[in-house]
Amino acid sequence: MLGIEQIASYLPPLRISNFDRKAEFEIDDNFIDAKIGFRAVSRMEADDTTSTLCEKAYARLEEKVAIDRNALQAVIVVTQNPDANIPHVSAILHGRLGLPEQCACFDISLGCSGYVHGLSIALSFMAANGMSRGLLFTADPYSRIIDPDDKNTALLFGDGATVTLLSDAPMFAPGQFGFGTIGQDSAELRVRDDALYMNGRAIFNFAARHIPKDIKRVLAANSREISDIDSFVFHQGSRYIVETIANALGVPKTKVSFGAAEYGNTVSSSVPMILETEMQANDTNLILVSGFGVGLSWASTVLKRTQVKS
């Protein structure tokens, strides 16, 4: 059985405080703490790129777990902000990390739903091809495409990256997945004239309307109830959307993480950044993960602990 052996994250140290921008954007403390929930957003260095963020996440992974690079058979990067559109970021990483020739590399273009999609895509690809060790990266530095004067995006998005070691010695393995797309609304969150445009209200309404329904379907597909789940890791779009989804499902606050207050919405990295922490907790045997955003799209699954925590 293939699944998640380990996750490592990288958050650049630079932060932009949203409290310093209260006057500019005509917002108050309540908007920052209760509505968006992001006290600051993380920013990569000027010489960082998507691939260097991934490399820094990978360095963290090697601090956590010994990796035989020659045994890696797949490298998959989820991003919509590659270094350049050609080549894919996974090929650049393949070269920098000195990986073996018989290693399949490709990028997946998805946003905030990308990690959960990527788990299914990567694990099914690896299983079908008899692969036992691979890397799933997420890195989508929206600072490259954000208009710093756009209140709808500038206060929300943080830069960061994660890497997940997928292997046949997993700590967690996914059950049934649920996926969805509402392509007719895809223009509500897009790049237009090289800058990110987001209709925040439309995205909120989309998530509030569809994600609780989808999570109920996925729980049913896994023969689980809300009460069976030890931890709910939703995409950290804002504190308000996380709480709205939790309330709609009747999930107790203690089981829902909002961990992005000090760095912002890191797009496809938001779920694995929280999951990295939740995996280490003593009492998490079943974790529901759900990502939603660009597309508009979503993906959810239930992760089950496969090893007794030592």
Added chain:
Amino acid sequence: MLGIEQIASYLPPLRISNFDRKAEFEIDDNFIDAKIGFRAVSRMEADDTTSTLCEKAYARLEEKVAIDRNALQAVIVVTQNPDANIPHVSAILHGRLGLPEQCACFDISLGCSGYVHGLSIALSFMAANGMSRGLLFTADPYSRIIDPDDKNTALLFGDGATVTLLSDAPMFAPGQFGFGTIGQDSAELRVRDDALYMNGRAIFNFAARHIPKDIKRVLAANSREISDIDSFVFHQGSRYIVETIANALGVPKTKVSFGAAEYGNTVSSSVPMILETEMQANDTNLILVSGFGVGLSWASTVLKRTQVKS
């Protein structure tokens, strides 16, 4: 069993003749016919985009086979030239084609090896998630990024798109795949200052060195010999590379297609465009497909006919 039910291609009618550019690029008829092999390259209309090319390929597919759009469960687009980086092209198509909500959509960033990779990625994702019908598109209009004065690229690349209907009623199904990446050479084929840069000699040497070896490995993995294969569909990088690989393998000329002479190298669409024709032949029961390029990367497999041709 999932596999390829049908393929449809779209080539825009506009052609640029390479014979009309002999003086400009200081080339002769022999270079055009014997070396690159492309007498003309196809060009999309000014108002075409990657998504409209895909739509036009899809319209051809619906002419060939009846499709219940509500039964489509996955839409996957292979491209490195999306309409915009956000959202993914598959989401745009999902909206335009009016597909159902519970349909997974994502793009794969790969170049000339993308179709063969995409077959494995799409089929394994669909199988793992219990899906029985999906679409795999390819469209990479390099005319968007080609410097028209660059002899290394302007004479080679044509625009086009394909769509493959993947289903549980396949005409062909893949066996074992082989994949590879040489990321340390990825800069030999990349976008630099918004234009495509290609070190043609390095790409040729890469393909000549690695692809015959890989094909032998893939044949062995499928317990097949060269002589078992009825048709070899190589990426149409140039006539010379197709012939070089065929000669290295000792494949008779009658079994190797070079079909792109009138439209050029259509990147990830090159293999499915030839495969569409080869699938219809009376004597093709085993078809070897191999794509190679951006990454630098490659992917190969053996496709086996699953239905007796009526």
